[in-house]
Amino acid sequence: MYTYEYPRPSVTVDCIIFGLDNEDLKVLLIQRGQPPFQGSWAFPGGFVNIDEHADIAAKRELQEETGISDMYMEQLYTFSTPNRDPRGRVISIAYYALVKLSNFAKPQAASDAQRAEWFSVNDLPELAFDHQEIFDTAFQRLQGKVRYQPIGFELLPEKFTLSQLQNMYEIIIGKSLDKRNFRKKILRMGLLIDLEERQQGVPHRAAKLFKFDKIMYQKLEAEGFAFEI
Amino acid sequence: MYTYEYPRPSVTVDCIIFGLDNEDLKVLLIQRGQPPFQGSWAFPGGFVNIDEHADIAAKRELQEETGISDMYMEQLYTFSTPNRDPRGRVISIAYYALVKLSNFAKPQAASDAQRAEWFSVNDLPELAFDHQEIFDTAFQRLQGKVRYQPIGFELLPEKFTLSQLQNMYEIIIGKSLDKRNFRKKILRMGLLIDLEERQQGVPHRAAKLFKFDKIMYQKLEAEGFAFEI
DNA sequence: CTACTTAGCGTAAAAATGACACGAATATAA
DNA sequence: TTATATTCGTGTCATTTTTACGCTAAGTAG
Numbered sequence: 392m393y394t395y396e397y398p399r400p401s402v403t404v405d406c407i408i409f410g411l412d413n414e415d416l417k418v419l420l421i422q423r424g425q426p427p428f429q430g431s432w433a434f435p436g437g438f439v440n441i442d443e444h445a446d447i448a449a450k451r452e453l454q455e456e457t458g459i460s461d462m463y464m465e466q467l468y469t470f471s472t473p474n475r476d477p478r479g480r481v482i483s484i485a486y487y488a489l490v491k492l493s494n495f496a497k498p499q500a501a502s503d504a505q506r507a508e509w510f511s512v513n514d515l516p517e518l519a520f521d522h523q524e525i526f527d528t529a530f531q532r533l534q535g536k537v538r539y540q541p542i543g544f545e546l547l548p549e550k551f552t553l554s555q556l557q558n559m560y561e562i563i564i565g566k567s568l569d570k571r572n573f574r575k576k577i578l579r580m581g582l583l584i585d586l587e588e589r590q591q592g593v594p595h596r597a598a599k600l601f602k603f604d605k606i607m608y609q610k611l612e613a614e615g616f617a618f619e620i
Numbered sequence: 621m622y623t624y625e626y627p628r629p630s631v632t633v634d635c636i637i638f639g640l641d642n643e644d645l646k647v648l649l650i651q652r653g654q655p656p657f658q659g660s661w662a663f664p665g666g667f668v669n670i671d672e673h674a675d676i677a678a679k680r681e682l683q684e685e686t687g688i689s690d691m692y693m694e695q696l697y698t699f700s701t702p703n704r705d706p707r708g709r710v711i712s713i714a715y716y717a718l719v720k721l722s723n724f725a726k727p728q729a730a731s732d733a734q735r736a737e738w739f740s741v742n743d744l745p746e747l748a749f750d751h752q753e754i755f756d757t758a759f760q761r762l763q764g765k766v767r768y769q770p771i772g773f774e775l776l777p778e779k780f781t782l783s784q785l786q787n788m789y790e791i792i793i794g795k796s797l798d799k800r801n802f803r804k805k806i807l808r809m810g811l812l813i814d815l816e817e818r819q820q821g822v823p824h825r826a827a828k829l830f831k832f833d834k835i836m837y838q839k840l841e842a843e844g845f846a847f848e849i
Numbered sequence: 850c851t852a853c854t855t856a857g858c859g860t861a862a863a864a865a866t867g868a869c870a871c872g873a874a875t876a877t878a879a
Numbered sequence: 880t881t882a883t884a885t886t887c888g889t890g891t892c893a894t895t896t897t898t899a900c901g902c903t904a905a906g907t908a909g
């Protein structure tokens with residue numbers, strides 16, 4: 392038991408994990424096994440341990456609840472509306488993450504046997520707590536950030552075609568781009584390595600594969616280059 | 621006394637308040653009256669009450685410690701390194717604020733009689749806790765955001781000249797801009813109202829005064845217009 | 850009235866953007 | 880083997896935007 396002179400909130404982390412399939416941007420949700428909001432869907436998350444950095448807690452919870460590790464993750468926002476959790480005062484530090492969905496097609500049904508499922512961002516079920524607000528914040532952040540930082544690559548496989556890349560931007564930003572102009576623009580940046588390799592097993596002309604050149608990006612960024620789609 | 625089954629962190633807010641004088645970007649610091657870090661400087665802040673939204677807490681602390689209210693403020697980041705505060709486990713939700721410095725030339729020496737002072741961001745004293753890291757995060761955020769959102773106006777008086785506006789951007793971004801190009805660009809946006817009024821009491825040709833057109837910005841933003849300097 | 854300081858303005862070259870369509874490559878089905 | 884279906888990969892031109900650049904006008908102080 393722990394006793395304090397003044398009341399203290401609980402602090403949790405919640406993780407919004409985005410993944411991309413060919414048609415949709417998806418997020419991972421977990422079905423709650425217990426009240427409150429039993430049976431409804433929520434983002435994975437849990438308590439921050441007393442001597443744990445919130446970044447670590449977010450990664451730990453994600454690993455525990457979904458088996459996912461080693462992804463791009465960044466802090467999103469901290470939610471502190473007083474009655475956001477009916478069980479008491481809970482402040483949640485939200486994170487969002489981008490994963491290469493191909494690696495995680497079947498999310499593990501988690502250690503504590505909850506159901507985890509990917510949902511299209513365009514077709515979310517009703518969410519527990521204030522998770523709809525958290526989602527809105529995350530999606531807005533992603534839409535804003537993807538255009539000015541090369542984080543979109545985190546959603547694609549290591550090797551990707553220019554069409555896949557364009558498709559990813561179209562799905563996230565929500566409007567279509569001109570193919571020729573897109574290619575000109577992205578290639579001109581010099582951030583893609585042409586792997587001199589082609590797709591396998593597609594039922595049509597195979598496209599060339601590229602890879603994001605992280606080293607080059609760091610170099611250019613240091614010189615003041617600004618990524619922009 | 622309050623007793624819990626598991627240990628809980630304290631949660632605080634810290635506020636980085638930026639103000640602009642003609643030569644410098646400044647931040648408001650408070651000299652600590654007690655250990656730890658007695659005598660060194662820190663950002664104003666304090667505990668979040670148990671039923672208080674962190675946004676409210678940030679505004680309240682700022683009002684209490686500096687007398688400042690009614691400013692632009694937004695959440696910055698949440699800092700949770702386990703030993704960031706030697707007194708125990710303290711998680712801090714940091715906010716940054718922009719004020720019209722002219723209104724607050726002399727910060728109130730605060731309710732609890734601490735010394736508050738404006739420091740140039742280029743000449744900060746040693747800061748308490750992890751406040752240097754918090755400052756770095758805030759400054760970086762400001763530098764990034766000022767170019768894509770019209771928040772810079774929050775640092776200027778209601779009525780300002782184009783030179784003052786340009787000067788603000790030069791100070792924050794840290795490089796000089798071409799006068800003619802800057803004017804063309806900003807005027808073309810149609811976000812400035814020409815007040816048909818001139819500066820008073822300057823020892824040289826007086827410049828025209830302008831005002832930021834918030835209504836117009838909201839209208840344009842809704843139509844997909846993107847502010848950019 | 851002179852000296853000093855800042856305001857206010859336009860043009861031309863270069864670069865980026867936006868609109869637009871078709872032949873090449875490859876797999877599958879007939 | 881031939882036809883069909885699908886995606887790949889590419890260039891030009893008009894328009895817009897960005898960049899570079901320097902002088903006169905206006906007003907105050909001495």
